[in-house]
Amino acid sequence: MLLEVRDLHVEFHTRDGVAKAVNGVNYSVDSGETLAVLGESGSGKSVTAQAIMGILDMPPGKISGGEILFQGQDLLKLKEEERRKVRGAKMAMIFQDALSSLNPVLSVGEQLGEMFVVHKGMSKKDARAQAVELMDRVRIPAAKERVGQYPHQFSGGMRQRIMIAMALALEPELIIADEPTTALDVTVQAQVMDLLAELQREYNMGLILITHDLGVVADVADNIAVMYAGRIVEKAPVHEIYKAPAHPYTRGLLDSIPRLDQKGQELYAIKGLPPNLLAIPPGCAFNPRCPMAQDVCRTDVPPLYEVTESPAPRSSACHFWKECLHG
Amino acid sequence: MAEAILEVRDLHKHYPLTQGILFRKQVGAVKAVDGVDFDLVAGETLGIVGESGCGKSTVAKMLVNLEKPTSGTIRYKGEDLTKLSPRALKAVRRNIQMVFQDPYTSLNPRMTVGDIIGEPYEIHPEVAPKGDRRRKVQDLLDVVGLNPEYINRYPHQFSGGQRQRIGIARGLALQPEVIVADEPVSALDVSVQAQVVNLLDRLQSEFSLSYVFIAHDLSIVRHISDRVGVMYLGRIVEIGTDVQIYDHPTHPYTQALLSAVPVPDPEARAHRERIILTGDVPSPANVPSGCRFRTRCWKARERCELEVPLLAVPAVYRLADTPARHDSACHFAEEKQVVPPEESLAHPDPLADGPAPVEAAREAAEGPPEEPGPDAAPPDEPGPDAAPPEEPGGPKTL
Numbered sequence: 001m002l003l004e005v006r007d008l009h010v011e012f013h014t015r016d017g018v019a020k021a022v023n024g025v026n027y028s029v030d031s032g033e034t035l036a037v038l039g040e041s042g043s044g045k046s047v048t049a050q051a052i053m054g055i056l057d058m059p060p061g062k063i064s065g066g067e068i069l070f071q072g073q074d075l076l077k078l079k080e081e082e083r084r085k086v087r088g089a090k091m092a093m094i095f096q097d098a099l100s101s102l103n104p105v106l107s108v109g110e111q112l113g114e115m116f117v118v119h120k121g122m123s124k125k126d127a128r129a130q131a132v133e134l135m136d137r138v139r140i141p142a143a144k145e146r147v148g149q150y151p152h153q154f155s156g157g158m159r160q161r162i163m164i165a166m167a168l169a170l171e172p173e174l175i176i177a178d179e180p181t182t183a184l185d186v187t188v189q190a191q192v193m194d195l196l197a198e199l200q201r202e203y204n205m206g207l208i209l210i211t212h213d214l215g216v217v218a219d220v221a222d223n224i225a226v227m228y229a230g231r232i233v234e235k236a237p238v239h240e241i242y243k244a245p246a247h248p249y250t251r252g253l254l255d256s257i258p259r260l261d262q263k264g265q266e267l268y269a270i271k272g273l274p275p276n277l278l279a280i281p282p283g284c285a286f287n288p289r290c291p292m293a294q295d296v297c298r299t300d301v302p303p304l305y306e307v308t309e310s311p312a313p314r315s316s317a318c319h320f321w322k323e324c325l326h327g
Numbered sequence: 328m329a330e331a332i333l334e335v336r337d338l339h340k341h342y343p344l345t346q347g348i349l350f351r352k353q354v355g356a357v358k359a360v361d362g363v364d365f366d367l368v369a370g371e372t373l374g375i376v377g378e379s380g381c382g383k384s385t386v387a388k389m390l391v392n393l394e395k396p397t398s399g400t401i402r403y404k405g406e407d408l409t410k411l412s413p414r415a416l417k418a419v420r421r422n423i424q425m426v427f428q429d430p431y432t433s434l435n436p437r438m439t440v441g442d443i444i445g446e447p448y449e450i451h452p453e454v455a456p457k458g459d460r461r462r463k464v465q466d467l468l469d470v471v472g473l474n475p476e477y478i479n480r481y482p483h484q485f486s487g488g489q490r491q492r493i494g495i496a497r498g499l500a501l502q503p504e505v506i507v508a509d510e511p512v513s514a515l516d517v518s519v520q521a522q523v524v525n526l527l528d529r530l531q532s533e534f535s536l537s538y539v540f541i542a543h544d545l546s547i548v549r550h551i552s553d554r555v556g557v558m559y560l561g562r563i564v565e566i567g568t569d570v571q572i573y574d575h576p577t578h579p580y581t582q583a584l585l586s587a588v589p590v591p592d593p594e595a596r597a598h599r600e601r602i603i604l605t606g607d608v609p610s611p612a613n614v615p616s617g618c619r620f621r622t623r624c625w626k627a628r629e630r631c632e633l634e635v636p637l638l639a640v641p642a643v644y645r646l647a648d649t650p651a652r653h654d655s656a657c658h659f660a661e662e663k664q665v666v667p668p669e670e671s672l673a674h675p676d677p678l679a680d681g682p683a684p685v686e687a688a689r690e691a692a693e694g695p696p697e698e699p700g701p702d703a704a705p706p707d708e709p710g711p712d713a714a715p716p717e718e719p720g721g722p723k724t725l
Contacts, residue, residue: 041516260549260666261590270521274516
């Protein structure tokens with residue numbers, strides 16, 4: 001297994017109290033696999049990713065428990081120096097907003113080349129040549145001429161390609177893409193997702209795709225982990241989950257999106273609001289919004305029940321997953 | 328069809344690009360909106376879709392008079408808004424209200440919800456006499472599904488979805504006939520989006536509103552719209568009913584746009600033919616000659632460079648009785664089904680092995696449209712030459 005997150009807990013200490021952003025997350029990704037982490041804002045999907053990358057702001061953040069095993073090694077036990085060698089070289093991250101992730105006063109060539117200068121000790125000239133090659137690889141036209149240009153001279157889609165190039169620079173084994181196409185238009189989104197999928201195949205990388213878009217997930221993911229209030233509520237292969245969700249939250253999400261190929265009547269809407277992380281409801285965090293909630297849901301936190309073991313493992317954190325699956 | 332409540336003709340908005348500090352001279356223009364025509368019929372929802380920079384928000388702002396058009400007319404019940412006196416304009420504007428995209432920045436953080444929703448009454452006191460306002464605001468809160476007791480709270484005490492409800496309540500305050508909603512749900516979480524979309528649906532029937540619904544999310548636009556206009560670089564390239572646009576698109580841009588939308592159905596992965604456009608949208612300051620989509624179009628030929636295609640029913644379909652018969656601004660308009668019909672996907676048979684389901688879907692996608700109803704004639708029946716070369720006039724309401 002390339003990456004294994006075990007029982008990860010992250011909290012933020014704020015003036016108003018302790019916000020429990022991640023409450024015992026378990027997931028794993030293998031080489032060549034695409035795991036989609038699906039969730040709404042505040043579900044803890046990005047915080048988990050930041051903890052894996054080691055770029056969590058601490059304080060106010062604090063990893064209060066768990067392990068992050070990368071190729072068998074617990075990243076949380078490494079010193080910052082050792083961690084830095086892993087970050088960028090072995091795992092890299094692509095952020096949502098390419099414009100604010102790039103430095104506006106450095107040319108893209110300098111920023112791409114920096115990876116080689118810092119990690120591989122290359123000369124600036126060699127690094128620039130590498131930068132051109134990278135830009136070619138992510139299909140930026142006229143890379144040679146554009147390598148000296150600044151981020152604002154590129155369009156949104158091109159900037160996101162530069163971010164991808166930067167992530168790929170040292171040929172990492174794991175890429176975490178946090179909402180990589182959310183800021184892009186659909187036609188450009190399709191280009192960028194295609195590129196990402198192609199490069200992943202080419203390098204046989206593990207990919208963690210963090211998104212709230214059920215459409216993007218259906219297009220590219222192998223497996224899905226659905227997060228709610230800092231926990232994984234359902235984990236399944238992509239085909240299974242869309243066919244028959246085993247958690248009422250997943251079901252609600254799937255029912256609440258309008259479809260391109262049909263004009264529905266009224267949309268199903270999940271009632272209520274996502275919970276406040278300072279005061280997560282006792283029992284199952286989803287119980288105040290759940291149409292199936294019973295007394296036990298208000299008192300007992302549901303464990304991740306095993307739904308099926310083979311051919312692909314599938315699990316759901318709902319006391320009534322059977323009813324949900326067949327209802 | 329009922330009468331048009333809004334008629335937009337040849338609408339332009341050009342922002343001048345100037346050079347020099349002391350002697351500013353105009354060196355060009357950003358053509359944000361460059362000739363847009365459409366009608367809005369009373370009680371209907373017209374969706375406008377397009378990518379960022381296509382001018383859809385600028386159109387919205389001109390409809391509610393937040394921007395002055397460079398040229399063109401906007402008629403509300405026959406009155407041209409661009410030529411009205413300030414006093415007459417104020418009276419008309421009451422009837423066209425706007426709901427903005429970002430519920431976080433479109434509400435003043437220092438005003439209570441009651442003041443925000445009641446502010447329109449300061450400008451149009453005839454709608455609600457002073458003593459009556461508080462009750463009206465509470466009614467509005469109730470209508471949009473918020474607790475009327477929240478009237479003294481501030482925007483930061485509400486979640487994104489609730490704030491958007493406040494924005495909608497403010498839009499409704501003056502009992503308008505038309506609501507222009509610019510990306511009203513894009514900033515919201517998926518589970519909250521559906522609540523707001525349903526609210527907009529309900530309010531429409533309750534108050535017989537007409538909507539201009541602007542969004543980049545094609546699935547939501549289909550859900551809520553009766554008719555849809557697709558914009559590209561300042562112009563509408565195709566307009567028609569939701570079935571015409573989504574199931575029978577004839578403009579290559581619409582086809583590419585639809586095929587690029589990720590469908591939340593992994594089974595569709597194999598069935599879907601995707602058209603991936605190359606490159607980016609050109610700058611509106613430097614619009615390509617002829618057809619503005621030609622730089623990204625796989626069908627582009629010489630004619631597209633020389634001749635601007637008009638928004639009209641393509642000659643091939645002019646006499647045909649098919650859903651492909653709707654306005655499309657392409658010289659080589661041709662129907663192509665890019666969204667697989669739902670029958671082939673609704674019940675994918677996981678047990679059927681091999682390529683059988685894929686074959687079936689492809690056949691369904693390429694074959695003649697299987698629309699229910701008597702008017703489902705094969706699309707290509709009349710020869711293309713039979714169509715008279717009549718010059719298209721203004722836009723048609725379909």
